[in-house]
Amino acid sequence: GENVEQHPSTLSVQEGDSAVIKCTYSDSASNYFPWYKQELGKGPQLIIDIRSNVGEKKDQRIAVTLNKTAKHFSLHITETQPEDSAVYFCAASFDPGGGNKLTFGTGTQLKVEL
Amino acid sequence: DTGVSQDPRHKITKRGQNVTFRCDPISEHNRLYWYRQTLGQGPEFLTYFQNEAQLEKSRLLSDRFSAERPKGSFSTLEIQRTEQGDSAMYLCASSFLTSGRNEQFFGPGTRLTVL
Numbered sequence: 001g002e003n004v005e006q007h008p009s010t011l012s013v014q015e016g017d018s019a020v021i022k023c024t025y026s027d028s029a030s031n032y033f034p035w036y037k038q039e040l041g042k043g044p045q046l047i048i049d050i051r052s053n054v055g056e057k058k059d060q061r062i063a064v065t066l067n068k069t070a071k072h073f074s075l076h077i078t079e080t081q082p083e084d085s086a087v088y089f090c091a092a093s094f095d096p097g098g099g100n101k102l103t104f105g106t107g108t109q110l111k112v113e114l
Numbered sequence: 115d116t117g118v119s120q121d122p123r124h125k126i127t128k129r130g131q132n133v134t135f136r137c138d139p140i141s142e143h144n145r146l147y148w149y150r151q152t153l154g155q156g157p158e159f160l161t162y163f164q165n166e167a168q169l170e171k172s173r174l175l176s177d178r179f180s181a182e183r184p185k186g187s188f189s190t191l192e193i194q195r196t197e198q199g200d201s202a203m204y205l206c207a208s209s210f211l212t213s214g215r216n217e218q219f220f221g222p223g224t225r226l227t228v229l
Contacts, residue, residue, distance in 0.1 A: 032216050034217070041222075043220035089156045100216065101159040102149075
């Protein structure tokens with residue numbers, strides 16, 4: 001089955017700096033890669049996703065890049081703000097079209113310091 | 115608020131008791147997923163439904179666990195004879211089956227504590 005590794009487990013940045021979280025996956029058939037943000041006591045919230053036919057996707061301060069050959073994908077947050085502090089999870093899935101189970105990484109605790 | 119609701123939000127039970135959780139997905143979503151999340155880990159897939167059909171179950175889902183989605187709307191997850199190792203956050207997610215989309219929206223979870 002799919003295995004997703006995520007690094008780093010904790011990340012501390014100064015407000016306004018950029019943050020990068022990296023994930024690798026094992027199953028070359030995986031073609032859908034979402035990123036979730038989870039705040040304390042809440043369920044994961046989808047923040048951005050990317051499919052294997054695209055190398056990069058951007059949404060305001062958040063971007064995701066995908067390297068299918070290396071089986072790497074990364075989350076980039078620019079101009080970090082205190083409200084970005086949370087746990088971030090990457091996930092991977094083989095989606096034939098319409099949905100399938102997600103395999104998650106172990107999470108990155110991001111702390112944005114003033 | 116994603117529109118996925120779960121009840122109860124917290125459940126404390128004694129070892130050996132049965133518990134049941136409910137998930138109400140976003141109304142037009144025909145796929146419903148259950149995941150389990152332990153402290154410091156990412157969610158782990160348990161099972162999922164398309165409408166009322168249960169399409170896949172993880173090996174994590176022992177025979178003490180059963181899930182239903184009788185009318186293709188809300189779902190229930192029952193754990194019989196709970197064990198301390200069942201203590202976790204149980205998350206429900208839903209998605210709309212349509213070509214090219216797999217966005218899963220999660221509910222707030224039910225936190226189970228088995229004493």
